[in-house]
Amino acid sequence: MDTSEIIVLLAGVASIAFVLWYFFAGEGVRAAASVTATGAQRLQIMVKGGYTPDVIVVKRGVPVELDFYRDETNSCTEQVVFGDFQISRMLPAFKTTRIGFTPERAGAFTFNCGMNMVRGKLIVED
């Protein structure tokens, strides 16, 4: 094994570690929903190559209304799925699609695109 091989090996291991950390361990932009006049927790989420914000904090037992605005035609984000709440919805491009539900359990849940490549986290607090 010569020097360049050792360098490549070390760099490879380091980049694998970085890729795993970056995509699986990182946390995105946190945002709490604001409460509307009707008592619902509402939040606007921008959909463009991902969800902004992508970590949403809500309270348990209070209706949640998430307004997804999809600002692209890229078909990767055309669907949003809240697996734990059995919701899946198509998001038309350049439109706001409201998704309403009431979280009954506290905990961290994920929401994602149809192919589960674009992800967000929904944190339900007591």
Add this chain to the structure above:
Amino acid sequence: MNATITKEPATGKEPAITKEPATGNASVGATGDASIRADASANGDASVGAQLPTAHGVPHAAHAHDMDADADASRVERVDLSLTGMTCNACARRIERRLTKAVGVQSANVNFATARARVEYDPRATAPSQLVEAVAEIGYGASDAEAEGAADREQEAARAEQTQLRRRFVVAAALSAPVLLVAMSHGRIEVFNRWWINWAQLALTLPVVFYSGWPFYQGAWTALKHRAADMNTLIATGTGAAFIYSLVVTVAPQLVSADHAAATMAGMSDGRMNAAPVYFEAASVIIALILLGRLLEARARGKTSDAIKRLMGLQPRTARVVRAGGVEVDVPVAEVAVGDVLVVRPGERIPVDGVVTEGASAVNEAMLTGESMPVEKTAGAEVFGATINGTGSFTFRATKIGRETVLQQIVRMVEQAQGQRAPIARLADVVSGYFTPIVICVAIAAFVVWFIAAPQESRLSYALVSFVSVLIIACPCALGLATPTAVMVGTGRGAEHGILVKGGEALETAHRLTTIVLDKTGTITKGQPAVAEVSPAAGFNADELLRLAASAERGSEHPVGEAIVRRATERGLALAPAMAFEARAGHGVEAEVEGRRVLLGNLRLMTERGVELGDLRERAAASAEAGRTAVYVAIDGAAAGVVAVADEIKADSKEAVAALHKLGLEVLMLTGDSRPTAEAVAREVGIRRVLAEVLPEGKAAEVKKLQAEGKRVAMVGDGINDAPALAQADTGIAIGTGADVAIEASDITLLRGSLHGVATAIALSRRTIKVIRQNLFWAFVYNTLGIPLAAGALYPLTGWLLSPVVASAAMALSSVSVVANSLRLRRFHP
């Protein structure tokens, strides 16, 4: 402000939040508070209300909410409504006045010339939809202009994207072809063995990377910012690596040529100049092929939603409305109001749903029900939008318009179904979520291994080739497309045959069914029973018996009661008013007619009341043997006779049962009728197991019992009185005798009255699931085999190393083949 919050446990239904319109200026804080409390108590789960966290949470939420109300006390939103139906400036003023008066509106401004209304309103008190309704109340059409514009914008954007995609592909294809030629010549074509050849390739590749491939890099970058990795990431990394490496070789060969110098001296070079090989073709051909794949995929995906587009295209654009004074005016369909009288001429499409007022015709309802025989329509008959009038002409009164029409309900249901994911897709979802980052890691690992294992003079090229190939071949698009495309084509095809499937989940459950339970009345039989025989006891006259029975049944909604009343009317018998009418489900009815107590019902009722039946029992038994329903009549406590009611069996029920048996399904009949009657009908249609004398409320329990036997049960009924059984069953199938079926009530709705639909629906679900399985199988196999192959796992054995160009062709092919496989469902025939 009242908010009613409906909660549902996780049953697969979406929790719904219904808002009632704002009604007054009550203090926001107080009512908001109340609504939250109502929410907690309306939960139905007593423990939640009692638990400390919730009790604590309520005032907290209410507090936050007060703050919110204060913060936006002066909030005003603006909406533009696009208006239709205005004929003059006076109309504009009228709409303006109406809007200004509407709750929550601060100002309204209608522009007659542009047919737009600009409304400023308080979003807490009203919503654009309510404004639209307010305008509709005074007879004009309105719609949210922004929403409309968005739809246009979406279509426009999609079109522009298609054109862009095509242009990018053409550029990539034209420029990458010569690069590919150079690469494949391997120095055998003398013309290419010049010092400038790398520079030429670079020049040809630059536009491909920076113009054609730009969306991939852009997409990868946005995803990266969100810590996400998608197919763009793979393509961008793969082509980017190939391009940058080749660029370095071309511009600064001394940086990478050290290894190669040794190789040349050893006589191992490919005869070119003393430089490392370049991989411009990997970058540009990959981009060209992937763009081609996307083009083909987009075209095929467009076809998957053909069915729904066809359905929507059925709605006529105009309607002929009869205005005051009998003037017929053509108006856009959107302007038809409930109660309008419309004229339909021969051969025209019926614009909306309604009831025929005059005239008669035969109407082709095939587009809704799949039934090709035209249906006779006379005054009083229901007609449905989008169906085609035959040779007669008639007028009808509109009863359902817009989103309420059967056509729109079908379209909506199919759309929802197509948007819903089948559970079978979940594994694929989970896999693809972790897939991309892991593929990147595999690619890096392949690079490292090759760099170390390969001979020194060519280690960099081997490492790079496998790195790029792994990234390119592993794109998980085929996985993602496997289920949705099949569900889309399958549900669309079903809709064309009058079979509405509620979604991927319903589709998947249906293919696992083992047992089909058929309700008798209205499902196996026509559901329109007629009196077949009136058999009075000694001392009673047949007509008198019928008259009293019919008088008692006058208030009944039971089909048997209706049959008796119909027969009495046909015979011209004058019915007397019935007092103290009481219907007992599963037993019969009781009423007082002309001072006499009339009791009609089955054996159970008679025994309960201690009526001595004598030889009537044998007569009843004889009717039952013939498949008729016998109804005992007792007057003032004494047996007065038997009325036998026959419900004709649908012509194709027998065939349909045979078809179900052929699919390997167990078929059962469930009915409230007496056992002998039920068995007679069952014999005729070929059903072996009968659950008879089941009370309406017991039907669900029977289904549950079957499920406890380990069976997967579909309940087939009309969805009206057997709704609980439909809900209990694994799959509830509602069968209609026309387009007017309760679509919401079931997992699968058969718009065509025939039982054949059950077999067709199950066959369709089996086919769709089979296609999904094939798709998933190939997608998985493709990825699991493709990745090691691209990484060079076979190299030590066979010397195969996948070229990045081949990898990209395979990648493009895999998505297209999955979509093409799904499209095979379009050829499904029952």
